Amino acid sequence: MAKKITAWHTPNHGIHQTAASRLQVMPNTLGKQGVCVSVEIREATVDDAAALCDYAARLFAEELPGLFRRPTPTLEEECEFVLAHTLPANSVLLIAELDGRLVGLAGLRGRVHAQEAHVAHAQLSVDGDHRGRGIGTLLLEGLFAWAAIHGVTRIEIEALSTNPGAIRLYERVGFLRDGLRRGAVVVDGAYVDAVCLSRGPVA
Ligand SMILES: CC(C)(COP(=O)(O)OP(=O)(O)OC[C@H]1O[C@@H](n2cnc3c(N)ncnc32)[C@H](O)[C@@H]1OP(=O)(O)O)[C@@H](O)C(=O)NCCC(=O)NCCS
Numbered sequence: 645m646a647k648k649i650t651a652w653h654t655p656n657h658g659i660h661q662t663a664a665s666r667l668q669v670m671p672n673t674l675g676k677q678g679v680c681v682s683v684e685i686r687e688a689t690v691d692d693a694a695a696l697c698d699y700a701a702r703l704f705a706e707e708l709p710g711l712f713r714r715p716t717p718t719l720e721e722e723c724e725f726v727l728a729h730t731l732p733a734n735s736v737l738l739i740a741e742l743d744g745r746l747v748g749l750a751g752l753r754g755r756v757h758a759q760e761a762h763v764a765h766a767q768l769s770v771d772g773d774h775r776g777r778g779i780g781t782l783l784l785e786g787l788f789a790w791a792a793i794h795g796v797t798r799i800e801i802e803a804l805s806t807n808p809g810a811i812r813l814y815e816r817v818g819f820l821r822d823g824l825r826r827g828a829v830v831v832d833g834a835y836v837d838a839v840c841l842s843r844g845p846v847a
Pocket of ligand 1: 685708711712768769770774775776777778779780781782802803804807808809810811812813843
């Protein structure tokens with residue numbers, strides 16, 4: 645059974661909390677459309693694996709220079725991915741749905757050993773048609789709210805140095821730079837640094 649989210653930060657940039665796991669993106673966030681669209685943030689289950697596969701296929705097909713590239717997962721691999729985020733007490737997978745369509749994904753993968761059980765590695769992505777509308781921020785706030793009530797006090801995240809937009813977003817929501825993994829990833833034949841950030845109990 646999916647773990648239930650029971651607390652959220654209340655953001656002040658046009659996104660409203662409407663219930664424990666239903667949040668709304670208001671017109672000022674959506675810009676030109678001028679319509680109020682409901683974005684639901686909820687915990688993923690293995691029942692979402694097929695939709696997650698389609699989502700991953702769309703994302704990786706973009707071949708973004710700033711994104712860690714992965715092969716599109718099979719359904720079985722996606723089920724394993726979901727279970728790895730749902731079985732451990734310090735891990736979670738949140739999905740954002742807009743009109744029932746999966747438009748964003750954020751995960752926390754907790755460390756295994758007791759001395760590091762308060763630490764989880766985060767990942768985040770939003771569908772190409774829906775970026776810049778506040779959904780990424782909403783997903784991160786969902787992760788922070790979930791972490792606060794599940795004993796995860798340090799969240800780590802990485803972005804390629806070629807992805808300044810993602811780094812700006814992470815710093816805006818409170819991540820601090822820990823350092824670089826120099827030349828950690830090869831993108832189109834060139835070494836690229838991975839920027840390590842964290843949001844934790846020690847400033
Ligand atoms: C990075 C990402 C998750 C942010 O989600 P989002 O819903 O667009 O973010 P929000 O609307 O809440 O916040 C917008 C901020 O995201 C950042 N951003 C990064 N890439 C962006 C894009 N293509 N479009 C819009 N914003 C982007 C910017 O910092 C922007 O803030 P700014 O307006 O001050 O420049 C999303 O753009 C994305 O999935 N990009 C491609 C995959 C990726 O880079 N993932 C992160 C890997 S570390």
